Amino acid sequence: MSVDSEQPETGSGASHGLSSAALPPVGTAILEVRDIGKHYGNIIALSEITTSVRAGEVTCVLGDNGAGKSTFIKILAGAHQHSDGELIIDGVATTLGSPREALELGIATVYQDLSVVPLMPVWRNFFLGCELTKGVGPFRKLDVEQMKLITKSELAAMGIDLRDVDQPIGTLSGGERQCVAIARAVYFGARVLILDEPTAALGVKQSGVVLKYVAKARDRGLGVVFITHNPHHAYPVGDRFMLLRRGKSMGDFPKQEMTLEELTAMMAGGAELESLAHELEKTMGPDSEIAKTIKADSP
Amino acid sequence: MSVDSEQPETGSGASHGLSSAALPPVGTAILEVRDIGKHYGNIIALSEITTSVRAGEVTCVLGDNGAGKSTFIKILAGAHQHSDGELIIDGVATTLGSPREALELGIATVYQDLSVVPLMPVWRNFFLGCELTKGVGPFRKLDVEQMKLITKSELAAMGIDLRDVDQPIGTLSGGERQCVAIARAVYFGARVLILDEPTAALGVKQSGVVLKYVAKARDRGLGVVFITHNPHHAYPVGDRFMLLRRGKSMGDFPKQEMTLEELTAMMAGGAELESLAHELEKTMGPDSEIAKTIKADSP
Amino acid sequence: MATATVGDERISQTSTLTKLMKRPEIGALVAAVVIFVFFAVTTEAFATASGASTWLRGASTIGIMAVAVALLMIGGEFDLSAGAMTGFTGLVVGVLTTEYGLNIWAAIFVSLALALMIGAINGILVMRTGLPSFIVTLGTFFVLQGIDLAGTKALIGQVAIQGMSNVPYYDQAKKIFGSSIDVNGSGAGGQIYASVFWWIGITAVATWVLLRTRTGNWIFAVGGQQTAARQIGVPVLKTKVGLFMTTAGAGWLVGMLLLFTTSTVQSNTGVGQEFIYIICAVVGGCLMTGGYGSAIGAAFGALIYGMVNQGIVYSGWDNNWLRAFLGVMLLGAVLLNEWVRKRAETAQ
Amino acid sequence: MATATVGDERISQTSTLTKLMKRPEIGALVAAVVIFVFFAVTTEAFATASGASTWLRGASTIGIMAVAVALLMIGGEFDLSAGAMTGFTGLVVGVLTTEYGLNIWAAIFVSLALALMIGAINGILVMRTGLPSFIVTLGTFFVLQGIDLAGTKALIGQVAIQGMSNVPYYDQAKKIFGSSIDVNGSGAGGQIYASVFWWIGITAVATWVLLRTRTGNWIFAVGGQQTAARQIGVPVLKTKVGLFMTTAGAGWLVGMLLLFTTSTVQSNTGVGQEFIYIICAVVGGCLMTGGYGSAIGAAFGALIYGMVNQGIVYSGWDNNWLRAFLGVMLLGAVLLNEWVRKRAETAQ
Amino acid sequence: ACSGTGKEDATKENSQDLTYAVITHSSSGDAFWDRVKSGAEKAGDDYGVKVEYSSDPDPAKQSQLIDGAVADKVDGIVVSMANPDGLEDSIKKAVAAGVPVVTINSGVDKFKQFGAITHIGQTETIAGEAVGERLKGEGYKNVVCVIQEAGNIGLEERCKAVGSTFGGKVSNLQVDGTDDSAVQATITSQLQTDKAIDVVLTLGGQYAIDAVGAVEQSGSKAKIATFDLSEDVIKNIQDDKILFAVDQQPYVQGFLGVTTLYLKDINGNDVGGGQPVNSGPAFITKENADAVLKFAANGTR
Ligand SMILES: Nc1ncnc2c1ncn2[C@@H]1O[C@H](COP(=O)(O)OP(=O)(O)OP(=O)(O)O)[C@@H](O)[C@H]1O
Ligand SMILES: Nc1ncnc2c1ncn2[C@@H]1O[C@H](COP(=O)(O)OP(=O)(O)OP(=O)(O)O)[C@@H](O)[C@H]1O
Numbered sequence A, B: 001m002s003v004d005s006e007q008p009e010t011g012s013g014a015s016h017g018l019s020s021a022a023l024p025p026v027g028t029a030i031l032e033v034r035d036i037g038k039h040y041g042n043i044i045a046l047s048e049i050t051t052s053v054r055a056g057e058v059t060c061v062l063g064d065n066g067a068g069k070s071t072f073i074k075i076l077a078g079a080h081q082h083s084d085g086e087l088i089i090d091g092v093a094t095t096l097g098s099p100r101e102a103l104e105l106g107i108a109t110v111y112q113d114l115s116v117v118p119l120m121p122v123w124r125n126f127f128l129g130c131e132l133t134k135g136v137g138p139f140r141k142l143d144v145e146q147m148k149l150i151t152k153s154e155l156a157a158m159g160i161d162l163r164d165v166d167q168p169i170g171t172l173s174g175g176e177r178q179c180v181a182i183a184r185a186v187y188f189g190a191r192v193l194i195l196d197e198p199t200a201a202l203g204v205k206q207s208g209v210v211l212k213y214v215a216k217a218r219d220r221g222l223g224v225v226f227i228t229h230n231p232h233h234a235y236p237v238g239d240r241f242m243l244l245r246r247g248k249s250m251g252d253f254p255k256q257e258m259t260l261e262e263l264t265a266m267m268a269g270g271a272e273l274e275s276l277a278h279e280l281e282k283t284m285g286p287d288s289e290i291a292k293t294i295k296a297d298s299p
Numbered sequence C, D: 001m002a003t004a005t006v007g008d009e010r011i012s013q014t015s016t017l018t019k020l021m022k023r024p025e026i027g028a029l030v031a032a033v034v035i036f037v038f039f040a041v042t043t044e045a046f047a048t049a050s051g052a053s054t055w056l057r058g059a060s061t062i063g064i065m066a067v068a069v070a071l072l073m074i075g076g077e078f079d080l081s082a083g084a085m086t087g088f089t090g091l092v093v094g095v096l097t098t099e100y101g102l103n104i105w106a107a108i109f110v111s112l113a114l115a116l117m118i119g120a121i122n123g124i125l126v127m128r129t130g131l132p133s134f135i136v137t138l139g140t141f142f143v144l145q146g147i148d149l150a151g152t153k154a155l156i157g158q159v160a161i162q163g164m165s166n167v168p169y170y171d172q173a174k175k176i177f178g179s180s181i182d183v184n185g186s187g188a189g190g191q192i193y194a195s196v197f198w199w200i201g202i203t204a205v206a207t208w209v210l211l212r213t214r215t216g217n218w219i220f221a222v223g224g225q226q227t228a229a230r231q232i233g234v235p236v237l238k239t240k241v242g243l244f245m246t247t248a249g250a251g252w253l254v255g256m257l258l259l260f261t262t263s264t265v266q267s268n269t270g271v272g273q274e275f276i277y278i279i280c281a282v283v284g285g286c287l288m289t290g291g292y293g294s295a296i297g298a299a300f301g302a303l304i305y306g307m308v309n310q311g312i313v314y315s316g317w318d319n320n321w322l323r324a325f326l327g328v329m330l331l332g333a334v335l336l337n338e339w340v341r342k343r344a345e346t347a348q
Numbered sequence E: 001a002c003s004g005t006g007k008e009d010a011t012k013e014n015s016q017d018l019t020y021a022v023i024t025h026s027s028s029g030d031a032f033w034d035r036v037k038s039g040a041e042k043a044g045d046d047y048g049v050k051v052e053y054s055s056d057p058d059p060a061k062q063s064q065l066i067d068g069a070v071a072d073k074v075d076g077i078v079v080s081m082a083n084p085d086g087l088e089d090s091i092k093k094a095v096a097a098g099v100p101v102v103t104i105n106s107g108v109d110k111f112k113q114f115g116a117i118t119h120i121g122q123t124e125t126i127a128g129e130a131v132g133e134r135l136k137g138e139g140y141k142n143v144v145c146v147i148q149e150a151g152n153i154g155l156e157e158r159c160k161a162v163g164s165t166f167g168g169k170v171s172n173l174q175v176d177g178t179d180d181s182a183v184q185a186t187i188t189s190q191l192q193t194d195k196a197i198d199v200v201l202t203l204g205g206q207y208a209i210d211a212v213g214a215v216e217q218s219g220s221k222a223k224i225a226t227f228d229l230s231e232d233v234i235k236n237i238q239d240d241k242i243l244f245a246v247d248q249q250p251y252v253q254g255f256l257g258v259t260t261l262y263l264k265d266i267n268g269n270d271v272g273g274g275q276p277v278n279s280g281p282a283f284i285t286k287e288n289a290d291a292v293l294k295f296a297a298n299g300t301r
């Protein structure tokens, strides 16, 4: 179960993905959005968001529940089409018709609902859409052994020790499933890696591994979009922080301009936090950890 | 959006649930398990677990991903039947045939996968199985207005500001959905409240509210089972900590016997954490927050 | 918190009309109106009192079953024995009265009891074995079909009930199940059959149950996500068995309506109709996968089916093409339906 | 990490047999064996070469369709036009050759092209409109049925193809689609028909595709969770349209087998068979909801159906009860099937 | 033999825009009823009247079709009464509304009672009895009667009538008429099981062809007889593969049904004078096969 530096380098998969486009220099905007908006029927989930995802940078998207974070990244991933504004990829305004188009541009995504097919075995889920094959012509067949092997080892590297990669993924625990989704995206992500609350269901150790992956991807020059509710996860790896509230952008801040405390306060909704801390103090006694933490965080 | 102490007391719902059995005195074991085990086909998910859930106490179940936590609480909730050992409720060994039986005994559960019916409106999901009605005989009908009102206000109290409780719950964001499931369980939980990673998808503020609810339920004399991967969430509210590893219990510790640091170390898997911290230091620089935290946590 | 209710900036303006438009049955309603207008304009007899009485009658028996089947489909199950059940119940009454001289009301009661029992067996088999209802009820369907044919032949020596109208108290039962009311006084044409009233009544009750009772809530839940429903404490078994019994009960009612309107049923009555019911339910907005739909939508679906069926005859189109027309019209109706629904959903 | 592979204490011992037992088709296999033994013991002719040749032949055409339909069902869709397609393609060839004197191979090719086109239309309609395939293909079914009847009638003045065996090169085509091989030398009985070989071939190819190719992976994925599959980058449209075309292609093949084995098809050939295919697929372990099943299982399902159908005749049971027997046997087979599967799944 | 009558009368002046509904209990695609339809339509063409054909095997639906025709104010209805009880109300209503009704094919016992002007046809019973007698006369002992549609009243009655005059054993065999391959397989199985069977009697021309294949395949010595004709049936009769075919002359039933209504309308005739008119049956054997081959190929016999 040890996650040590001797193990083979995983998640270094520029060559695995559908696209093997060369990575642009660090700091170049790979994805840009301008005044982008999205509504579902009469529900306006997102409006007038402007930001960019740059090579070698981690953009954290922060915000309350229902703020529109998942909606935002689904647009970047091609899973939803935006209703207003412009989505610019490599300098060209486009609309991603399907997630496959995004994948072909080297954009890999971990969705909040994970996008796994419950009845299929773990290894089939891992390689779904990018299956390894061997043989030629009509006899080209899946390289089952290889795929099982890779799946097993990639998950092991995340600290997930599966009994059997042939198990239907629907029978895995929540965290195990999340790890499969992350390992898959990291393995296939070529230029941009989008992670929607990847650490939500993970244990301390697994979370650490994911953060490590994020940092590694950044160092390799990928653009990363990272969503989390945990400021302790966001702050160490993030380069820029975009704050959403009720579907609107509250701004886009570089790391230099803020401290962890400011970030936490921002995520929790500022002023309102104080009253919560107050209340927790009442219920749990003033020496309670959480009350102290929240109190310390509130401005 | 403010969560202040003036708002009506919510989550005080001993009278809402299916059961209105009187609460036993604080410290009495409501649920006990003895050497309980569960296997799915040839997969042994849990073996030889012994612990108890006491009135007025919060039992935290900790463990790595796939350790068997959800399996454990599903047995308590009646969603799965145990394969070995004994489940003792109010001193009587029983097997819960269905979640409904558990509910009738006053045991309310928030499952990790939330148990919502995606196509149904939020309010219908909230009251599913415990609908409010008015009128008599054949003209007894759903009290729709009342149910909508309660749903809206209970969610508001958690800091979730829904546009429309008539929206299918499948269209809510992950966190919003989680809040519905929690609010429902809190509202109907009469004697035991079981929460499986309730704060996973929640923002800082909503997490605070959930912790507050847990503390309140405990103070009202309910037995609470609380699963989380976040030691900062577990420590302040927990009274006892049960640690699972690979389907086995590593022990059951009262709060007095451990510090937050010990708890964190235990959750992360002890010795192995050091190497992770080491690695993170390498990738993110020694001053990185997360590396520091993990390093500090490791014994 | 309170500020969120009025003038939420995250919702664009919506009219009450748009809200109404989001009901699952709206598409079917529009399609029904379009089809009515089409045939009313292109044929003479269609929109007359006597013409309408014909297609209403045709739609009514299908409609009753479609509504019951819609409930079942919303609850996530199918019942392929529903069609054969209509013949079975009619045959039971016919054989018991014409051959064995049983009192007609007793026979009616016996056939109801049998129907409910078969429904319960269907439900319990499905729930206990975990087999798909499609297969279980297919088995029941075959068995019923066999009984209908062989049983009837063995007992009365032919494959259709004859001489029903000579049975004592036949008229009493006919009052309830088979009578008709003249609309415009003239004897010829323009009657409304009892089945039409039954149809309207059943649709109203089903809609009420579905939208305004706990049972309705449970039906949506067991169809939408059975595991979730069970985990939350919905009595899944009871709900599903109840639904199967409801469908069987509706089959019985339709059997009675057929028997007492035409005074005969045949051993193959209802065979093949089971899919028509499903079709009507789907046209009316039910999802095949369960958890979504409406009873009144299914009634509209049956109306569409009845109107198209009779309208094609009135149009005088070559009978050989009947099926092709039916197919095109159905597809057209469903496409229109879907289009309306999509428009409604994305309406601002 | 490495310690986890061997001797994981969280897994109890499993034999290879148990592993095999977890395949979806295992239940159907066991049921097929049981039924075979049952009829072999209770009847004389069943297990003879000539008896087997009869039920194998009956099972083969249904089996080919069942395999194709199983793929489609695993992909999460239905095709109700599959039955009518077999008649349609046969009629096209029959009409073109007997009435218009087209070269037989050209006619066969034309009908294949038409079938694939209809399949593609089905698929594209389903995917583009978002309507359930149950409804879309029902529309196609009705339309095909109408064309089969009215078109044939209009073109050749009757409802069945006549004089097919006088068409030039008929024997060539019959070699491929309609010939038979004597097994035991004696002319009477014991033939294996071409359709049986086709059936085995198709099943083998389908199984290979499903389990060992990317396409197979995608089929499982689009049926199991379409949204997830799309999000992960599976070409959903291509996969589904391909499946509909495969089913249509299988319909064409069966149409040819029917035409060249019996030298005739009629306008209602295949009508109603579409459900038999679905039944065989489900008996063979496919889920109605998609995402799970096997091709070889569907082949076993067809075998069960074929054996039961002929076995009842061999048993000399009262023929009127045919349907009832069929129903009971089907239910029995599926129950056995499910029981075996459950045992296998919880086996330690 | 009755076709073509009245063609000369069919002048435009006489036809006065008449519309007749022909409503039968046929299921779609049935070869027999297809010929009834052809006959009725041919008569319509010849007389310059409009003929609207519709059908449904379910008596409830068939009675709705009759009601519908009355609502449509047709000038006459031709109806087949397989299940008289089921149509009684509707036919009486039609008669009460002043629409002349002619019954065809089946329902000979009830037509008067219901107020129809006449009955044209030949019940299933007459044809069946004739077949039974003929087979008995030729010395056969064991007949299997192949029913291609379970529970179809007409088919059941035919087999029953065969049994009533045949004397020997008559057993029914249900087959799936929409799958010729299965029909052949099932007949084969039956022949393999019961070696005593010496005649296979099919109830539609199409299935006789399947039976020919089945007899060959099973190596049985059984002979084949069939109801209804087709080109292939006649060729097989010529080749001695089929004993005989019973021609119920469905074309006549359709044609005369319309003709009767037409004569009533233009000339006040009551064809048959209140007595039923028989349309058949005729036996087609090797001797007279050549003469009907041409008509069978047209799809009118
Ligand atoms: N239905 C099932 N069939 C087979 N194995 C299962 C099934 N459900 C769970 N398991 C296995 O049992 C083990 C325990 O699962 P469980 O969901 O209890 O873990 P958990 O402790 O809740 O993990 P997490 O923190 O990731 O939610 C996992 O390894 C999982 O793969
Ligand atoms: N398909 C949909 N139809 C209608 N409304 C939707 C739909 N999907 C999302 N919404 C609404 O849009 C808003 C934004 O949802 P989104 O999932 O983007 O939130 P989020 O920021 O990811 O929240 P969380 O942190 O809880 O995951 C929510 O209020 C949600 O209810």
Ligand SMILES: [Mg+2]
Pocket (backbone or CB within 6 Å): A069, A070, A071, A112, A196, B173, B174, B175
């Ligand atoms: Mg989200």
Ligand SMILES: [Mg+2]
Pocket (backbone or CB within 6 Å): A173, A174, A175, B069, B070, B071, B112, B196
């Ligand atoms: Mg869990």
